[in-house]
Amino acid sequence: MDSALIPEGVKRCPTWQFIIWIGVVGAVMMWGVFAILLVYIKGLNQTNMNNAYGFALWIWADLTVIALGGGAFFTGFLRYIIGKDELKHIINYAVLIGFICYSSALLILGFDVGQPLRAWFIFWHANVHSMLTEVAFCLTCYFGVLCIEYLPLALENRQIDKVPFFHHLSHNMHEIMAVFAATGAFLSFFHQGSLGGVPGVMFGRPFGFREGVLIWPWTFFLFTWSAAAGGPCFTILITKITEKAVRKKLVKDNVIELLAKISGWMLVGYMVAKIIDTWYWAAFTAPSKGFTLMDFYANNPGSVYGIWILIAEIGVCGVLPALILITDKGRKNRIALFLAVLLAVLGVCLNRWVMVLQVLAVPVLTFENWAQYLPSWQEIATTILPVAYGIIMISLSYRYLPVFPQERELNPIEAPVSQTQEQLPEPETPPAGAEPEPSPSGS
Amino acid sequence: MFPFSFEWIWDMGHMVFHGGLWYALSIMGLGLTYCIIKAAVDTAKGKGGYHH
């Protein structure tokens, strides 16, 4: 039915199967949309947030998707600025994942604020000294960059590409992609960092507060760094899951391994910095405010915020995956690699959780207690929504766009198999991928 | 956001912040404009077009 839209030379599942799949995921998404409507109509009382937990699941989700979407800027940075050419085989997917993450973040921010109709005040009445202002500006701009980066891929759809203008546009955009990638890296550096600055500058909250340089607390740099380390891990993780889901290899091992290796070393660096930061904070910053490390981790109901959380974040989900990823053996072993990227991603999620929720949970006034919070179903539904939305975006893009340049080479189709399969073009046609062939007359 | 809003002051913070912002926005805008114009010119010249 939709075979005319499917890229040449690749096999996709039958249309009915695809429609059912989208329908199921779409239903989950509609559940989230329903919850959003409730929140919009009835207000934030639909959540289980309270005056102690002004930031909760949503802000965590925001920080997390942005960190994980960091794969787009960092892969782009490696590919276009550093010149790691192999990464061109995965950059499309990294950009797509980044696009999904950032659009989700903007969506969540859209209903997280108490007065959504005034959300534009953050731009109009900007307080340039607030970390959140910097986040809002850079986030929106960077989302623009991601749209620019995603657009040429969308234009490469077989039918759209037939229109000469779009074909040229996509080609020209690829030509100067390095400029956009550099802008993206610049913006990402600042908004990832500013998100780290959000807890870091709160000098009234000893769990989050950090010293730093000039106006930037150490968390600023740690967040950027962890996004650059964890983001590509998320890209790899999603690539692996996609490969499992469609039961074929989409990206060659050397590409994945290169990205894994770089992430591994980034993770090593991040872990060293994080451990120094934690030590300095525990030994100097917090005591200067009258807190010991264990004040932050003990005596809370159910040990939800026990010291286990620090061990999990730094040890199990930090040092361990870093060690796996920097060893050749670890990267070559499929299970170890999968485990490592999964742990690294969990580590980033955990870090963001701690830096949002634990900051608020720790009692600061001596006569107050730990604050407790469990998200409401509306919060959960709205947080699952971006996942469903992401799956739909990936499914659509995978089906209709040449996202994986190596797919054809890795999964050759022997002969026109079914009636839906069109006649294959001459076999030597290069795969339509991230780098379209320059137009014949251009040479 | 603009110098005419009343909370605006010409201090270091505003200059650095908005300098960075408008710098990034201009690069994006100029880049995109260049691509669109060049695509239009290429199309008008009837360059190759779709090559499959």
Next chain:
Amino acid sequence: MEKENSKKFGMVIDLDKCTGCGSCMVACMAENNIPFREDETDKLLSVSWMHVYRLTNVKPFPDTEECYLPRPCQHCEGHHGHSPCVSVCPATATDYDMDTGIVSQIYTRCFGCRYCMAACPYHVRQFNWWDPLWPDGMEKSLNPNVSVRMRGVVEKCSFCIHRYQLAKDQAYMEGRREIEEDEYQTACTQACPAGAITFGDLNNPKHAVYQMVKPDKKNGGKPKNPKAFRLLERLGTNAKVYYLSSREWVRRAGDNYLKTEGQAKHA
């Protein structure tokens, strides 16, 4: 920047006098049109600008002692007006006024991101989770000088700034430039039957608040009176609400200390 004649309104609360009756809370609710709901059991969802805490020394009988601690907004100055909450607000919806030292909140500007709530260590800032609704007829008793707030915005104690405006207007009409100490007093101050709350200009040596705590300007406003303390002094919030207590354990409860830090450290 702070000018020559700028004021620094502050409060001194004598915890030896406070009986925990809650009159200040009630007066504040009435004065500032604070919304309430039928079910106010979950205090983390309700709005109260002035909140009275109960402290205990956690000692077994017969050594058990209690103390009540009213907590309005501390109107933190931080360093040069860099209050924990003001500096973080992305929309400039809250401001530190260098002329009065009052941390204001612009309800129609706030868009409810709640960053300021996260930044305030005193849990002073509260969110309007619901639209305000008053029982039939009660809206007639609302204070016309204070705007009511819509759902989705943050609010907090304003040191009854509308009373300052009114006092200044009055003085202007009478051809005066300055207002007297008793012309601007907050509702809680006037309502306290024990006279535990004192309000005035901390920059003015003639005012009672100044004489009670003797703020040390060179030392970040720390009180020279050994009986006086501020909540969470060590965080550097530079609050303008001072507390007085003759009991060491109460003063110590005002801040966090390491176990190794001696009792004397605080005095």
